Each structure stands twice: as C-alpha cells, then as structure tokens.
Amino acid sequence: MAAVQQPALPRTGFPRTIFHVDMDAFFVSVEELYDPSLKGKAVVVGGQRDERGVVSAASYEARKFGVHSAMPLRTAAKQCPHAIFVNGHPERYRECSEKVYKVLGGFTPQVEMASIDEAYLDMTGTERLHGPPLKAADHLHQRMKAETGLNCSVGIGTSRLIAKVSSAQAKPNGVLWIAPGQEAKFLAPLDVREIPGVGKVMEARLHALGIQRVGDLARLEEGELEARFGKWGLALVGKARGEDAGGWFDSEVGEDIEAKSISHEHTYNEDTADPSQLEATLMRLSEMVGRRLRESNFHAGTIQLKLRYKDFTTITRAHSLPNPTQLDTEIFEQVRGLFRKNWKAGAPVRLLGVHASSFATQAAQIDLLQGSRQERWKNALAAADRLRDKFGESSVSLAAGLRGGFRERIHENPASLPGKSKGRDKGKST
DNA sequence: TCTGGGGTCCTAGGACCC
C-alpha cells in the first residue's frame, strides 16, 4: 500500500509548548558571582554615579527606590544615594550567557537566545522525556541554579507572546504556566504596556482611546484599530488573544536569523567641536565596524553616519556603495565624507556613530569577485525579461537557480551569455 | 531626570522603471 502523505498540520492545529526563560537581574547577579559582598545590597550596573550614561541593570533592592534600567545614572544616584555603582563587564555577561545556553540545550535542541539574558525553548513533544511543563520547568530551574549560580524565571504558554508575558509575571525566580485556552483570560486584566511592542508612545495613544488593559482592546472593532494604527493595529487584536501575530513572533523557535546590521557609536563624556578629535573617533568606530564585518564575513552595501548634537537633536546620513565593502579604510572614507558634508562646523557634538547594513548575499559577493561580469549578468537578465515582455513567458528560460553557480542559459541566444561557467555543475559552490 | 549602546522593524516620500 502506498504511504499516504499527511498534510503538514497547520501551526495552529495543535498547541505548542513554548518556554520563555528570563534570567533575573542578570548583570547584577553576574557581578554578585564575582563579588559576593554585593548580595542583598542596592546595586546599579552601568557606570559611576557622576557619569554620562544610563542604568543597565539594578538589583531588586535598588528598584525599591525607583531605580530602573535606562534611567540616567545621575538620576539613579539621587533616588538611591547609598547604591553601589558598578561598571558593566560585557565579557563576563557573554561568558555566563553561554553557560545558560548550554544548560537550556540539555532540555531541547530548539533553543533560541533572544538576547544575552533570555531564551525561547520549544518544548512541544518533550513530555515523555521531561514530564509535564511545570515539572520540566522546575527541573530547569534547579539545573540553572546548580550549574550557573543564577536564578531565572520561566513562562510557559502556547505562543512566544504568552511565554514572554508570563515569565515577566513570574519574576523573580518563579514559574508560570498558562494552560491552552486560557490565553485571553490571562491577558485581559494586564496593562496594555505588558504586551511586547507596546511602548510609551503606543501606550499613550491607547490610553487616549480609553484603553488601559488588554481586555479593553476587545471593545474596539478590528477595522478601527487598523484605521488608527495600520498593520500594528491588526496584530494587536491577535496579540490580545495571545496569538503570535506577525513578524518575528511567528517564526519557529531556533531558526537561524542572520544579522542585518552592525554598528558602533560613542558618546563623549564632554561634548566636542574639535574636527580632528571627531574624525579620529570616526576612524576608531570604522575600524570596529570593519573588524566585525570581516569576522562575520559580511560586505556592507550601505554605510551610515549618526551625529547627535549637544541639544540631543540627532541626524543620520547614509550612502550606498556600488561595491559592498568590509574594509576599514573604505568605511571611514564614506563616513568622513558624510560627516564633512553634514556637520554644522563648530557645533558641539555629543555622539558619533558608524552603521553598516545592506549586507551582500553570497551570490552578490561572487558577482563582486568577478568584477564586470556582474554588470553583464544584470544586462543579460534584463534582456531576458524584455524578451519575455515581448514574446511571452516561455520564450526564455533560465536553466538553473543561482545556487549551483552561474549556469543560466538564455536558450534562444547562447552568444549573448556573459562568459562561461566551467565545471562545478553539481553541488554547492560557495 | 538629562538622556548608553547594540540591535530590529515600520513608515513615508522621492527617484526610477515599466
């Protein structure tokens, strides 16, 4: 009997079991591992009390005094004068984050670090191995503490959204499981601000409509939300029901996502209008960006300058390159050109940034290596399209995709081929 | 209060092409 191919179940056809694991006061906890005398005290990580900068993380003790992340350090010092201020140590956090990742990998291969201190796990179908969700989470909790010395909170639900929101409710050091079917009921009493993606601005706009809690969203019609908030409004309706509506939230847990940009920026401790100092900073930032491009083997097609003046007005100016680059000198040349064209000479500068994006795909990189072939290919493909326009879809065919190399053929007119591809017919050629 | 640094995604307008 022939095997019957089962149609893939739609994603919504059965409930997934998603864990969101969020480390508690991560930076502070890591600092405590290095200096146990900090335990139980008001600790602020991010810099010294008189520095220009913001709080990266605050201990629960410091939070009692209103200190929270993103608050200016100087404000934190006023609110909580007895707090201990600690500089951040990114290497330590990265190292601990790797340990966290290893622990999580012991539970499922489908682990996705969403940032340095939080991860999503797809635990669907692991019950035979790990038991029911709450038991698995309890086990995870213990293993995490034993192997990293750190506490975490775990949210469990049928979507990333529910897992994320429930881990926040579980803090600190707790576990919260939202049973399938209970999503909307769980969300309804929460402030709209608890929904990931609703920030200060969206919150204010929703409040202006009389919407304070997630449950209030149900009172508005979908059409009205879409009219007011566009694409976002529609997604919001889904979110209020606990669905992973739209964008990144919809992706499978553990899918590899490539970086889309690399940037570095610097805020001066004191504003400066000295051109040589400013350009020296741009050089340094360009080198940092270039190094990371080469590490990741990316070539950037667009280079962007960021410039913030004393009064905090900020401009960005971008330029796209004909040939994507990963070289410090080329990055610097571009960004210096943008700087010279756009800086109001003499105006004190607070921040400079260098940003690289539009990374070349592998195919485009091959094009690049082969110099003018790129141009001829583009012309050939454009010619094929024009033929199609004139004579119909079947008049021209491209024999193979880019994957196998440059094997395309324009059947009707082989002479127009831009060069020949030799060998390497089968298999990947990258 | 006086506002870091690293990212992602979205919107909107203009250029350009078909």
Next chain:
DNA sequence: TCTGGGGTCCTAGGACCC
C-alpha cells in the same frame, strides 16, 4: 502629448527591545 499605477530601491526618522 498627457496620464496613471505598480514595484522596487534608497534615505531619514522613529518606536521599541534588552
């Protein structure tokens, strides 16, 4: 000669997240 409409790329700015 005038007109329109869609698609894509580029640029600038801003909301949001950790």
